[in-house]
Amino acid sequence: MICSIPLAALLAASSGQDPAWTQAKLEATSAEIQKDVEELRGVKFLRPVKVKLSDTAGLRDYMRQREAAMASPGRLHRDECTAKLLGLVAPGLDLRALEMEVLEGQVGGFYDPSSDTFFLMDAMKGAVAKVILAHELTHALDDQLHDIDAVLKAANDETDAELAIRSVIEGSGTNLMNRWTVAHGKEIPASEMQELSTMGADALRKAPPLLWKPLIASYFAGDGFLSRGGGMNLTMKPADPADVDRAFREPPRSTEQILHPERYWDAGKRDEPVRVKFDTRKLPEGWTELAQDTLGEMALALLTTPVAERKGFDMSNPMSVLGLKFTNEPAKGWGGDRLILLGRGDDRFLQLVTVWDSVKDAGEFVGALEKVAPKLFAGPRDAAAGWVARFTPTHFDVNARQDVQSPVFVVVRAASFTAADDTAFAGLDVPWSSGRESKDGPAGSGKEPGGSAKDGR
Numbered sequence: 001m002i003c004s005i006p007l008a009a010l011l012a013a014s015s016g017q018d019p020a021w022t023q024a025k026l027e028a029t030s031a032e033i034q035k036d037v038e039e040l041r042g043v044k045f046l047r048p049v050k051v052k053l054s055d056t057a058g059l060r061d062y063m064r065q066r067e068a069a070m071a072s073p074g075r076l077h078r079d080e081c082t083a084k085l086l087g088l089v090a091p092g093l094d095l096r097a098l099e100m101e102v103l104e105g106q107v108g109g110f111y112d113p114s115s116d117t118f119f120l121m122d123a124m125k126g127a128v129a130k131v132i133l134a135h136e137l138t139h140a141l142d143d144q145l146h147d148i149d150a151v152l153k154a155a156n157d158e159t160d161a162e163l164a165i166r167s168v169i170e171g172s173g174t175n176l177m178n179r180w181t182v183a184h185g186k187e188i189p190a191s192e193m194q195e196l197s198t199m200g201a202d203a204l205r206k207a208p209p210l211l212w213k214p215l216i217a218s219y220f221a222g223d224g225f226l227s228r229g230g231g232m233n234l235t236m237k238p239a240d241p242a243d244v245d246r247a248f249r250e251p252p253r254s255t256e257q258i259l260h261p262e263r264y265w266d267a268g269k270r271d272e273p274v275r276v277k278f279d280t281r282k283l284p285e286g287w288t289e290l291a292q293d294t295l296g297e298m299a300l301a302l303l304t305t306p307v308a309e310r311k312g313f314d315m316s317n318p319m320s321v322l323g324l325k326f327t328n329e330p331a332k333g334w335g336g337d338r339l340i341l342l343g344r345g346d347d348r349f350l351q352l353v354t355v356w357d358s359v360k361d362a363g364e365f366v367g368a369l370e371k372v373a374p375k376l377f378a379g380p381r382d383a384a385a386g387w388v389a390r391f392t393p394t395h396f397d398v399n400a401r402q403d404v405q406s407p408v409f410v411v412v413r414a415a416s417f418t419a420a421d422d423t424a425f426a427g428l429d430v431p432w433s434s435g436r437e438s439k440d441g442p443a444g445s446g447k448e449p450g451g452s453a454k455d456g457r
């Protein structure tokens with residue numbers, strides 16, 4: 001777990017006067033805070049936690065290794081194409097490089113589930129280090145009890161399910177860390193409480209919301225989810241340990257459940273995602289499938305955010321933190337979605353089928369997207385501009401299927417063609433069907449008629 005710990009940065013900042021860590025001192029401090037964590041959670045560690053110091057180079061190595069071990073091949077490409085085709089990031093952006101920069105600037109420590117080891121960044125000192133220890137040791141405890149890697153792998157590389165699980169992991173760490181901080185407030189010097197951290201602030205300030213919002217949401221909305229309040233847990237309400245256990249054993253399936261906790265916790269309001277299944281036997285000729293994904297409510301909220309409001313994040317301003325919203329009206333009423341990405345040489349085609357709870361919800365999504373689209377999609381690329389910005393959308397359209405009563409579908413299509421070819425875009429379509437997911441597994445053959453270019457619009 002890479003831990004950016006934004007709240008820790010708000011509560012305490014290093015005075016920079018502490019002497020450097022020694023391994024012995026780190027182990028002693030860790031042992032002391034492990035006892036606090038056991039007390040606050042009401043569970044004992046099953047085995048000792050290894051602790052080490054890391055520098056930035058060590059963190060970079062770790063991030064590369066984790067990615068190789070955890071992400072499926074093609075995932076980075078899928079995520080970059082999706083972000084660019086849907087206009088979530090600027091066409092020329094090196095997404096990977098900025099993502100690394102954002103993470104590196106934010107990380108106070110990290111817990112490596114594959115080696116059961118917690119690493120504290122060597123720059124962390126004093127009260128900040130202790131707050132980070134409380135957070136990371138909670139990850140260690142959760143890992144011993146629930147096997148974090150196994151829980152994460154169950155998300156199957158799906159953006160929505162994985163962010164929901166990350167929110168449980170980071171929410172658990174954040175909730176306990178905040179309780180530790182409140183309980184030990186007297187031990188933290190006032191000077192360290194007042195000073196705001198500027199850790200990684202530059203990278204965050206220039207990052208598109210796609211790079212910082214889901215990351216920050218996993219801490220704040222995850223904490224709100226586990227404490228059953230939703231949104232920011234400003235009162236620092238403790239999460240019931242039984243709830244934390246349940247969320248690890250039966251992880252929420254979507255960010256919709258994280259954002260609206262009653263749709264997970266309240267049996268009467270339980271809302272499982274509607275699954276959309278593409279018929280990949282009927283791909284348009286000449287195209288091959290590159291990847292599929294489910295984006296979820298939180299990502300669709302980013303997609304429908306007006307372009308002028310898509311800004312970086314100013315962590316030094318507490319009001320901008322407290323005012324954070326992780327969903328919006330157009331994304332509320334999400335019922336499910338599925339995206340397929342096709343390739344033909346350097347051309348890319350993306351089809352996103354979204355499912356909505358009502359005609360009104362679908363209409364709000366279409367309306368918001370239609371306002372955003374003209375600012376992002378300028379139409380066929382000027383051939384003279386060449387192939388500089390890869391995967392820039394050259395074609396885009398949104399279509400609601402309001403002839404179907406329930407559920408209601410909205411199909412978004414985007415393509416990046418290397419040569420102007422308007423007519424070919426009109427015919428691109430992958431048939432699909434849908435069905436409500438049962439508790440035991442994904443939908444089988446859909447109950448809805450398969451969508452096609454003809455009945456889709």
Ligand SMILES: [Zn+2]
Binds near residue numbers: 001135139170
């Ligand atoms: Zn964490």
